[in-house]
Amino acid sequence: MTLDNPVRSVRPPAAKRPTGSDFSRLSKRITEAGLMRRRPGYYVLRVACVAALYVTGWTLFVLVGDSWWTLAVAFLLAVVFGQVALVSHDVAHRQVFRLRRPSATFGRLAGNLGIGMGYEWWQDKHTKHHANPNHEDLDPDVDPDLFVWSREQARVAKGLPRLIGRSQAFLFFPMLLLEGFNLHVAGVRSLTDRSLKHRALESVTLLGHVAVYLTAVFLVLPVGPAVAFIAVHQCLFGLYLGSVFAPNHKGMPMLRGDDRPDFLRRQVLTSRNVRGGWFTNLALGGLNYQIEHHLFPSMPSPNLRKAQPIVERYCRELGIDYVKTSLVASYRQTLRSLHDAGAPIREAARNGR
Numbered sequence: 001m002t003l004d005n006p007v008r009s010v011r012p013p014a015a016k017r018p019t020g021s022d023f024s025r026l027s028k029r030i031t032e033a034g035l036m037r038r039r040p041g042y043y044v045l046r047v048a049c050v051a052a053l054y055v056t057g058w059t060l061f062v063l064v065g066d067s068w069w070t071l072a073v074a075f076l077l078a079v080v081f082g083q084v085a086l087v088s089h090d091v092a093h094r095q096v097f098r099l100r101r102p103s104a105t106f107g108r109l110a111g112n113l114g115i116g117m118g119y120e121w122w123q124d125k126h127t128k129h130h131a132n133p134n135h136e137d138l139d140p141d142v143d144p145d146l147f148v149w150s151r152e153q154a155r156v157a158k159g160l161p162r163l164i165g166r167s168q169a170f171l172f173f174p175m176l177l178l179e180g181f182n183l184h185v186a187g188v189r190s191l192t193d194r195s196l197k198h199r200a201l202e203s204v205t206l207l208g209h210v211a212v213y214l215t216a217v218f219l220v221l222p223v224g225p226a227v228a229f230i231a232v233h234q235c236l237f238g239l240y241l242g243s244v245f246a247p248n249h250k251g252m253p254m255l256r257g258d259d260r261p262d263f264l265r266r267q268v269l270t271s272r273n274v275r276g277g278w279f280t281n282l283a284l285g286g287l288n289y290q291i292e293h294h295l296f297p298s299m300p301s302p303n304l305r306k307a308q309p310i311v312e313r314y315c316r317e318l319g320i321d322y323v324k325t326s327l328v329a330s331y332r333q334t335l336r337s338l339h340d341a342g343a344p345i346r347e348a349a350r351n352g353r
Contacts, residue, residue: 023264023295026314030296035307039300043096050087053080054114058216066221074229078236081115081180085241086285088115092123093297104198112205115237116213118187119205120197130297134270135255142254146175147338150254154344166346169339176246179238184210244283247274247330248290251337252323267294268315272333273308273324280327281305291322 020028030036057077064070088111090096097103104119111119125140132138136150148154148165157165164171188210190196191203217226252270260266274280274288286301287293292311293304315322325333 021264022262022318026264026295026311029310029314030299030307033306033310035303035310036296036299037303038096038098039302042300042302043090047087050080050083054084061216062220066225068225068228070221070225070229071232074233075236078180078233078240081233081237082240082244083285084110084115085117086244086287088117088119089126089285089287090301092119092126095298095300108201108205112187112202113209116184116187116206116209118183118190118202120202121187121190122183130294132255132260133267133294134249134252135260137256141249147172148341148345149250149338150256150341151344152256154341157345162345165342166349168342169335172246172335172338173239173243176239176242177235179242180234180236181238183238183241184234243331244285244287246334247272247284247327248287251330251333251335264295265320267291268311268320268322271323272330273322274327274330275324276327288327291324 053076057073057080060076061070061073064073088107091103091106091110094100094103097106107119107123111117111122129139129141134142134149136142136153142149144153144157144161146161146164147168148157148161153161154165164175187206191199191206193199196202217229220226221229249270249272252272255266255270261269268291271290271294273291274284276284276288280288286304289301289304289308292299292307293301295311296307299307312322312324
């Protein structure tokens with residue numbers, strides 16, 4: 001659906017209107033609450049825990065060796081890879097390091113060498129997403145390369161999106177099983193782009209991961225179990241990562257053309273939060289506070305929980321819709337939106353077009 005009237009707040013008369021933008025006043029409250037301060041102790045502990053799990057997972061892989069029990073290790077490593085990706089996400093947003101150079105160095109070590117994700121390619125794509133979330137023309141995350149995200153996209157869809165579109169709500173989670181492979185392929189493909197920053201370094205680290213990963217797997221396991229391990233590991237990694245990011249924007253209002261509300265409304269109205277306790281925070285890496293993350297992407301993830309009531313209260317004051325729901329409900333909304341977006345394709349099929 002298209003956000004026809006993105007500005008949903010009742011604004012005070014000009015003579016009584018506070019100075020500064022709506023977002024600047026919220027930003028002042030957040031800053032005064034001390035929520036933009038770095039959390040080095042938290043990230044030292046988090047990185048140490050994830051690194052320990054990473055080493056443990058690969059140690060278990062070697063110790064278990066030629067056994068179908070390595071598929072259980074594949075499950076563990078899929079979760080660990082997802083956690084490495086979430087740490088890399090925080091690093092890319094400079095939540096950990098203030099400067100670009102240490103952020104990029106850590107990102108390449110964790111993202112490229114650690115899990116083979118393509119740090120520079122992903123950061124460029126993700127930056128564009130943050131600038132214009134759910135905008136059909138500007139957000140690469142809603143490009144109709146596989147799924148259609150709106151009825152407008154469905155009406156002009158061709159090829160694979162048109163084939164998948166009629167049943168995409170049913171195929172969404174099964175297709176996420178391929179997301180891990182897709183991330184690797186997209187990262188390697190980006191190396192052919194001459195405009196990619198630090199292309200030589202990206203190539204060495206990214207292809208280095210591929211070489212070490214495949215060598216380790218095929219040295220420890222015979223061909224059959226090795227292929228099974230790779231399939232289970234990468235499929236579950238993709239499913240986990242896709243399930244983390246899917247609740248954030250999918251099923252929320254879509255923007256098109258000149259639909260570009262101010263920064264505050266652009267971020268809040270296209271995002272949703274996911275309710276939950278410590279386990280939800282851990283599994284989703286703090287991205288369950290998606291509204292706060294999009295408003296303040298450099299805010300350390302443990303501070304998002306503290307920022308949430310401040311942001312929600314401020315949005316209520318302005319009359320801006322602030323959406324939060326359970327994880328299951330967010331998936332239900334995502335699937336319902338996908339089914340609705342594919343309606344023109346199903347209708348065309350019924351009419352023989």
